[in-house]
Amino acid sequence: MSTLAHTMMTAARSSDSSLVGPGELDRYPYAEAPVADRVGAPVWDGGETELGRVGRRATGSRGRGLHGQLVQQLGQMIVSGDLGADRPLVPEEIGQRFEVSRTVVRESLRVLEAKGLVSARPNVGTRVRPVSDWNLLDPDIIEWRAFGPQRDDQRRELSELRWTIEPLAARLAAGHGREEVQQRLSDVVEIMSHAMAQGDALTFSRADTEFHALLIQIAGNRMLEHLSGIVSAALQVSGGPVTGCDRPNETSLALHARIVDALGAGDGTAAETAMRQLLTVLPEVERVVPAPREH
Numbered sequence: 001m002s003t004l005a006h007t008m009m010t011a012a013r014s015s016d017s018s019l020v021g022p023g024e025l026d027r028y029p030y031a032e033a034p035v036a037d038r039v040g041a042p043v044w045d046g047g048e049t050e051l052g053r054v055g056r057r058a059t060g061s062r063g064r065g066l067h068g069q070l071v072q073q074l075g076q077m078i079v080s081g082d083l084g085a086d087r088p089l090v091p092e093e094i095g096q097r098f099e100v101s102r103t104v105v106r107e108s109l110r111v112l113e114a115k116g117l118v119s120a121r122p123n124v125g126t127r128v129r130p131v132s133d134w135n136l137l138d139p140d141i142i143e144w145r146a147f148g149p150q151r152d153d154q155r156r157e158l159s160e161l162r163w164t165i166e167p168l169a170a171r172l173a174a175g176h177g178r179e180e181v182q183q184r185l186s187d188v189v190e191i192m193s194h195a196m197a198q199g200d201a202l203t204f205s206r207a208d209t210e211f212h213a214l215l216i217q218i219a220g221n222r223m224l225e226h227l228s229g230i231v232s233a234a235l236q237v238s239g240g241p242v243t244g245c246d247r248p249n250e251t252s253l254a255l256h257a258r259i260v261d262a263l264g265a266g267d268g269t270a271a272e273t274a275m276r277q278l279l280t281v282l283p284e285v286e287r288v289v290p291a292p293r294e295h
Contacts, residue, residue, distance in 0.1 A: 067104050070094075070098060073098070074109075074117075080144070085131070086130075087127065089125075089127065091126070109126055113126075142230065159279075161230065163279055165230075166275050169219040170219075170262075171268035173219045173271065174262060174268035176220040182264050189207075189256050192256060196250075196253060213229075216231060255274050255278040258270070259274045259275060
């Protein structure tokens with residue numbers, strides 16, 4: 001096992017239960033959060049409103065303090081439908097309900113506005129925007145939808161999007177091979193192999209996420225590169241066996257290795273084919289994203 005692979009595996013194993021580690025493979029610390037805690041956010045009126053308790057459940061706040069926790073809570077409530085379209089959001093009321101300052105409320109609403117969830121206009125105030133205005137490619141919104149009432153639609157849409165993005169990225173990456181990148185991808189596959197042998201699903205998942213994100217980043221298309229976060233989010237919030245990457249198995253591992261070999265040989269067609277096979281390695285996917293017909 002290479003030094004880099006050993007270092008990455010050690011770092012992944014040593015991280016704590018919050019999944020925060022120096023390798024940034026654990027960007028999504030909600031991976032171990034109970035799904036029951038994330039489905040059905042508290043209704044606006046009544047129920048528990050103290051933000052500290054809410055924040056401890058909403059692990060997706062990613063350590064951003066009260067501001068991040070409030071963004072998380074309000075975002076979940078909007079995406080789940082608890083705060084419907086055109087619902088007015090009164091900053092003073094939010095501050096009182098969650099016991100936070102005006103500054104925290106103001107900055108949180110700005111973040112939600114940037115995601116397309118709310119709009120603020122003079123003489124109208126802040127209101128919830130319809131789904132058609134949301135930035136559905138935002139990783140936070142992907143997360144909130146994946147653990148909300150739209151989770152089935154979110155899983156299907158993510159699978160379809162990955163089917164479109166990743167085979168193309170694999171083909172393009174074959175023309176931009178660099179020795180250091182090839183070595184890193186090989187190391188990641190090695191990590192996945194050792195993790196699978198030891199039953200370490202967490203390390204396998206982290207390495208898998210890095211593999212797919214790196215592959216998109218080296219495709220040589222800057223617009224495509226911006227979609228790497230979407231694929232990472234998809235891998236983290238799939239909530240079930242959506243693709244061959246979702247559970248460690250020999251077929252999935254072999255296809256990852258085949259992609260690396262194809263990239264090393266500069267064979268874009270082989271890399272694309274292996275990626276398509278990887279994304280349809282499980283029967284569940286074939287019903288979601290049918291394989292292309294032969295002409």
